[in-house]
Amino acid sequence: MNAPLAEIKPLAMRDAFLERVWRGMGADARVFFVCADFGSPVLDKIRADFPERFVNVGIAEQNLINVSAGLALEGYRVFAYAIAPFITMRCYEQIRVSLALLSEVRPLNVNLIGVGAGYSYVVSGPTHQCYEDITLMRAMPNMRVLSPADHVAAAALFDRCLDTPGPKYLRFDAQVLPVVYADEADSAVASGYRVFRKGGSILLVATGYMLHTAFKVADALATEGIAAGVIDLVDLSHFDADGLQQDIAGYAGIVSLEEGFAGRGGMDAMLFDFIGRRQMGARLLNIGVSGGYRFELGPRAELHEQAGIGPQAVLARVREFASALRG
Amino acid sequence: MSGEQIDLRQKVRWVWRETLGVHRRAPETRLASSLSSVEIFVALYYGGILRFDPADPRAESRDRCIISKGHGSICMYPILADLGFFPMEELQHVCEAGSFLGGIPDPVIPGYETVNGSLGHGLGVACGIALGLKRKGSDRSVFVVAGDGELHEGANWEAIMFASQHRLDNLHLIVDDNGISMLGRTSEIVSHDPLEARLAAFGWDCTKVDGHDVLAVQAALRQQKAQAAGKPKALIARTLKGHGVPSMENAPLSHVMSLKPEVVDSLLEQDR
Numbered sequence: 001m002n003a004p005l006a007e008i009k010p011l012a013m014r015d016a017f018l019e020r021v022w023r024g025m026g027a028d029a030r031v032f033f034v035c036a037d038f039g040s041p042v043l044d045k046i047r048a049d050f051p052e053r054f055v056n057v058g059i060a061e062q063n064l065i066n067v068s069a070g071l072a073l074e075g076y077r078v079f080a081y082a083i084a085p086f087i088t089m090r091c092y093e094q095i096r097v098s099l100a101l102l103s104e105v106r107p108l109n110v111n112l113i114g115v116g117a118g119y120s121y122v123v124s125g126p127t128h129q130c131y132e133d134i135t136l137m138r139a140m141p142n143m144r145v146l147s148p149a150d151h152v153a154a155a156a157l158f159d160r161c162l163d164t165p166g167p168k169y170l171r172f173d174a175q176v177l178p179v180v181y182a183d184e185a186d187s188a189v190a191s192g193y194r195v196f197r198k199g200g201s202i203l204l205v206a207t208g209y210m211l212h213t214a215f216k217v218a219d220a221l222a223t224e225g226i227a228a229g230v231i232d233l234v235d236l237s238h239f240d241a242d243g244l245q246q247d248i249a250g251y252a253g254i255v256s257l258e259e260g261f262a263g264r265g266g267m268d269a270m271l272f273d274f275i276g277r278r279q280m281g282a283r284l285l286n287i288g289v290s291g292g293y294r295f296e297l298g299p300r301a302e303l304h305e306q307a308g309i310g311p312q313a314v315l316a317r318v319r320e321f322a323s324a325l326r327g
Numbered sequence: 328m329s330g331e332q333i334d335l336r337q338k339v340r341w342v343w344r345e346t347l348g349v350h351r352r353a354p355e356t357r358l359a360s361s362l363s364s365v366e367i368f369v370a371l372y373y374g375g376i377l378r379f380d381p382a383d384p385r386a387e388s389r390d391r392c393i394i395s396k397g398h399g400s401i402c403m404y405p406i407l408a409d410l411g412f413f414p415m416e417e418l419q420h421v422c423e424a425g426s427f428l429g430g431i432p433d434p435v436i437p438g439y440e441t442v443n444g445s446l447g448h449g450l451g452v453a454c455g456i457a458l459g460l461k462r463k464g465s466d467r468s469v470f471v472v473a474g475d476g477e478l479h480e481g482a483n484w485e486a487i488m489f490a491s492q493h494r495l496d497n498l499h500l501i502v503d504d505n506g507i508s509m510l511g512r513t514s515e516i517v518s519h520d521p522l523e524a525r526l527a528a529f530g531w532d533c534t535k536v537d538g539h540d541v542l543a544v545q546a547a548l549r550q551q552k553a554q555a556a557g558k559p560k561a562l563i564a565r566t567l568k569g570h571g572v573p574s575m576e577n578a579p580l581s582h583v584m585s586l587k588p589e590v591v592d593s594l595l596e597q598d599r
Binding site (some may be wrong): 075 | 433434435440441442444445448450451452453454455456457458459460462463481482485486488489493
């Protein structure tokens with residue numbers, strides 16, 4: 001952590017991003033904002049200042065998607081906003097038909113902003129928590145899946161969303177996370193990923209909240225003489241593949257860290273596929289939420305340990321993995 | 328397109344015959360639900376209701392027509408070809424490899440706007456289009472042709488509430504109310520009755536018409552299009568599934584029926 005980082009006040013991803021949307025709406029009359037009865041303090045500014053390009057469809061995510069598609073067909077660049085599990089799963093077929101399929105033949109720019117990645121709605125239980133979204137959204141070939149780890153990286157995605165046609169899913173944490181990017185230019189917008197630390201034989205590839213866990217695990221490993229690399233994967237669908245191949249080429253073991261179900265088609269499947277297709281020799285340990293749905297209450301850190309993705313649980317598994325690689 | 332110069336009833340006969348011809352060559356096509364909507368599409372496309380440009384199917388100046396009952400619109404193939412959206416020759420190749428005319432129409436076909444193989448999406452997308460048109464100051468209209476069976480999809484009712492909330496009087500819903508979905512009569516599955524009163528209660532301007540009287544459909548649409556009273560408009564066109572084919576007409580399982588070539592030939596012969 002360098003000095004400039006410490007001076008940046010951490011914000012919620014949604015507030016940082018919506019601030020950029022608000023500015024963008026002032027500069028570009030094609031930006032339209034649609035929400036499914038979900039707010040934020042910054043959203044109040046959007047509603048007040050741009051009522052002609054704001055609409056709340058109510059608690060109706062299916063209509064949220066179809067109305068967004070219709071607006072996009074009329075040339076608007078649409079930002080659709082709701083809680084992550086609802087904007088991905090309640091309306092999955094609307095996303096498939098009216099965004100993914102339709103965008104194959106008609107230009108449209110619709111950006112789905114899902115707030116509440118992983119366990120970030122800590123006390124709300126599994127309906128509001130979201131562990132399947134990466135899997136479901138990446139299943140559609142032309143859906144771009146973006147998963148930032150702090151508010152700076154989240155805000156940096158706005159210009160990319162505005163200028164890149166097609167449907168996109170932005171996966172935002174509901175909590176305020178520590179700042180890891182010094183400025184937007186420093187973030188992983190261009191390549192889709194960022195190398196934070198170079199290591200020896202072990203590399204931790206994390207997305208979203210899990211980047212912060214990766215730092216904790218890498219710090220702990222360092223005290224044990226294991227230098228682990230750390231990469232933040234922000235763009236889970238359209239990253240610079242050749243660049244990533246080069247950056248992970250020297251590692252014997254790669255650990256994927258995601259706040260989603262392990263082994264069910266999420267980031268781990270993407271990395272298994274990537275490493276396999278590119279015929280890289282590294283072994284992959286995939287760490288994600290283990291077991292099924294949980295109704296336990298507790299701090300997020302505790303829920304993470306129970307699900308096998310807390311720093312202690314991850315450290316134990318990575319240590320074992322490193323030992324097996326040496327063996 | 329001037330509706331006055333075209334004999335709409337004669338055009339209906341031609342479209343009906345051509346649709347049977349398409350089905351004869353491509354029996355995978357859904358004939359029964361395509362025959363209930365012939366007059367609706369003839370009124371829209373030949374009756375001076377829709378503004379369109381076959382040379383530029385996505386022209387900004389067009390009225391948008393969303394064919395939500397996608398698979399039940401095979402009668403649109405001859406209509407679009409006749410109007411010049413694509414060559415008539417294409418009608419010979421429906422469902423063949425390399426053709427863009429499939430068993431279910433997709434927006435790769437000039438003249439089709441959206442993806443409607445899956446039912447219940449058209450009205451919601453049309454709401455977005457209608458809102459977008461209003462917010463950008465356009466006076467163009469949006470027409471949605473949906474089946475009554477398709478109204479079982481709940482997303483339609485999210486859209487129906489949205490349309491009246493936002494006073495989308497540039498939005499027209501035409502219900503091809505043939506009363507039959509795939510496995511039987513909608514009244515016995517989940518009834519919509521009284522659909523007119525239900526839509527009116529949701530804030531829509533609602534008109535009912537004999538969907539096989541093309542002049543009545545044209546007149547109703549013309550009258551509705553001329554109104555701008557802050558309400559979305561619904562036209563419930565009472566129709567018969569499999570219209571004009573005795574073995575299919577109003578038969579509960581007609582949706583999945585295909586006709587043998589000799590049956591089609593016999594029907595076309597009798598129609599001469």
